[in-house]
Amino acid sequence: MNSRRKFMAMSAAATAAILMPVTNAAAKKGHGYPSNIVYTSKDPGVWAKKAATHLPQVEVENNTATIRTLHPMTEKHYIVRHTLVDQDGNVIGAKTFSNTDEKAISTFKLPAGSKKKKLYATSFCNKHDFWVTPVKL
Numbered sequence: 001m002n003s004r005r006k007f008m009a010m011s012a013a014a015t016a017a018i019l020m021p022v023t024n025a026a027a028k029k030g031h032g033y034p035s036n037i038v039y040t041s042k043d044p045g046v047w048a049k050k051a052a053t054h055l056p057q058v059e060v061e062n063n064t065a066t067i068r069t070l071h072p073m074t075e076k077h078y079i080v081r082h083t084l085v086d087q088d089g090n091v092i093g094a095k096t097f098s099n100t101d102e103k104a105i106s107t108f109k110l111p112a113g114s115k116k117k118k119l120y121a122t123s124f125c126n127k128h129d130f131w132v133t134p135v136k137l
Contacts, residue, residue, distance in 0.1 A: 033132065038131075040132050047128050054131045056121040056132075060136075060137055063109060064110065066106070067105070067121045067123070069082070069131075073104060078097060078099040078125070081095065081124045084121055086114060087119070104123065114137075
């Protein structure tokens with residue numbers, strides 16, 4: 001249980017750190033994240049062929065954000081976690097999945113005032129790393 005708590009705490013800390021401004025080299029790519037550490041639709045890096053099944057898809061309706069990752073969930077290859085984070089690194093919601101879950105879908109209630117901030121959805125695959133999608137409100 002302690003390792004799961006440690007993993008969740010480290011994931012939240014890593015998400016906040018990654019969403020902070022990064023080097024000029026990363027900024028030149030147009031998305032502000034380090035290449036081959038954080039993967040996006042604009043920079044899928046070494047996992048370019050994996051983008052369709054790893055990028056989190058977000059739908060916002062009635063102050064609720066639903067994150068889906070269209071990824072098979074198998075014993076050895078699955079989505080480990082979703083997070084919804086604001087531009088300041090505040091975690092709005094997080095859901096950890098098991099390899100026995102049927103689908104990687106999570107739902108989070110948006111706090112008041114969140115429409116004034118940039119939001120980011122993340123999806124972490126146990127084999128293909130950390131993916132980020134900006135949320136369109």
